[in-house]
Amino acid sequence: MKKINSTEIARLAGVSRSTVSRVVNGYSNVPDSTRERVMKVIAEHEYYPLLSGQLLAGKRSGTLGFFWVSNGTIHCDMLSSSFFVYVTENAANNGYLLLSGILPNFTDEINRNWVKRIFMQERIDGGIFVGASNNSPLIDELVAKGKIVGVFDYHHPDVNVSNLITVNFENDTGAKVIDYLVGLGHKKIAIIDGNMNNYSSLKRHEGFISSMQRHNIPLHRGWMIYADVTEQSGYIACKELMASAKELPTAIAVNNDSCALGVCAALDEAGISIPQQISVIGIDGHPRGRYQAPPLTTFEFDFNALFRSLVSRTIAAIEKEPVETTEFIPSKLTERCSCRRIG
Amino acid sequence: MKKINSTEIARLAGVSRSTVSRVVNGYSNVPDSTRERVMKVIAEHEYYPLLSGQLLAGKRSGTLGFFWVSNGTIHCDMLSSSFFVYVTENAANNGYLLLSGILPNFTDEINRNWVKRIFMQERIDGGIFVGASNNSPLIDELVAKGKIVGVFDYHHPDVNVSNLITVNFENDTGAKVIDYLVGLGHKKIAIIDGNMNNYSSLKRHEGFISSMQRHNIPLHRGWMIYADVTEQSGYIACKELMASAKELPTAIAVNNDSCALGVCAALDEAGISIPQQISVIGIDGHPRGRYQAPPLTTFEFDFNALFRSLVSRTIAAIEKEPVETTEFIPSKLTERCSCRRIG
């Protein structure tokens, strides 16, 4: 079966290729009778314009890039996995295809080049990034080159850049977490922070600290540990906390739920009961949190809404519509059983 | 900043476009001195060949399609979400990009056409399908057109079709499930089947039945119910079972873990304790199974291996290497706490 092209369709329909193109693209300046005749030939021969020709003639690809920066084991985390699905679904709802890729990091020249090539080759009309460190040179470079870039959890000092679209968590969740614990009567609070290269982790940290200062709660030595966004990092951090602290806190505020799950595992293992001896609270709304024993109390985000916002605004930017370049998503306290009132 | 093309690179390097192309594509018949000179100009000007030109000249896109057939709410299920990640990771490991899309169904002409267009436009070199009903006309059509198609859980009668690549669950898991329950002393076994349009569900069903016959275990009226692959369908099926059966079974064999989680929820709600009153066993190895109360006993599959096999063989077919067109993946019994020995 020979591949059919627009020249052939034109010949069979007795029109020029220009007209075939007009019909294919749904332009209005084609009389119905001509349109129908051409459509009939197109349908009969199952003609679909080749992407290569369309691209070369200057059409957009209708494809959005999705780049996930993660060190190799995304599929281990259910929350992370769901991001893929949210982005794909939201792109599809906007009529875009999604070209997805995973990179172990952004610091390696090879990885950066891989992403850059995809943009430069014009495979995609724009790209979404998840897991990028704040102030990533690659993102700045792509933005400087005029590429449309949408980034999850990213802060850019210059608000006037119209081709950098971001979505962020609200900035005061950290403070809300501490306020909540204080409201339950806790005064001995330990903090397990996240990766400070992430904008949100930094803001959550600042929130933790500012709220503790506001409530005049001292931060004891050994009660602030840095971890990451994995369960294992939380597990290790909690071990470290238990080993180094002279006294145990009554509550632990954790940067994120994945990490908090690890904290709970470490406490379990040490025979420390949650929340009787130590309350644990996370942030994010990890889907596994509700199935934990005890179910995890957390400040939850609507990740679907978050990605809907990011994807739709990025696509709007591609289509040269005016957009808000950033949006902050609010949290919702989900009280389950991992925190208790004391004192 | 004007976009730079191969003509310009050729001019700056003092060679022809042919030579630029040879360098870009790493052909051997270019002396090192020329290669270096050209490379230098390419690097200085950050030249990347445009996809459109390459495609038009007949190169492959290096892109694999990934089509997920699901009625709208994939992100609700963690196991399903992970499929996306496995496929993306495995495609990347083979040097391919992934173009992913979600469709609510395969029966609607609009959806079928959407997929068909992506193939016909030559956006992708081949495509992977997940969630397709067995004997799907669209897949047969694509195969007939010579497209390279990889399908998860699909059976095709004609083994000689070299462009249809499949990966399947082993066919006897259903029998193993019943054998296991019988081994624990169960004689009163109910079955909750899956969607019979899926090849695996049909095979699991056949396995259930054949093993029960082999053990001379009668299938009581009302002890066989059809469900789907969702938790909710399992919940509903179990309610139905409890409502219609004259007597309750001592064990329920469920087509898949998602569904089994729903069965457990329904039993919980009815105050029936697992496994004291009824044992429940699933198939798949759903990540949530281990966090259930009680943790779910199941026959588990290595989904990463499964998708690694599917993706790598599909890519091999694209690159015209010889491949096994199908592979069956074995299960592994993971005994947790939802089944008990009786009698």
Place this chain on the structure above:
DNA sequence: CTGAAAGCGCTTACAG
């Protein structure tokens, strides 16, 4: 080892 030339398939101002 290298260049000139052909070829890939489409869209879009432009002219009528």
Place this chain on the structure above:
DNA sequence: CTGAAAGCGCTTACAG
């Protein structure tokens, strides 16, 4: 309303 023509950027036999 419609066609002829220009233009988009690359690769690959072919000839030398």
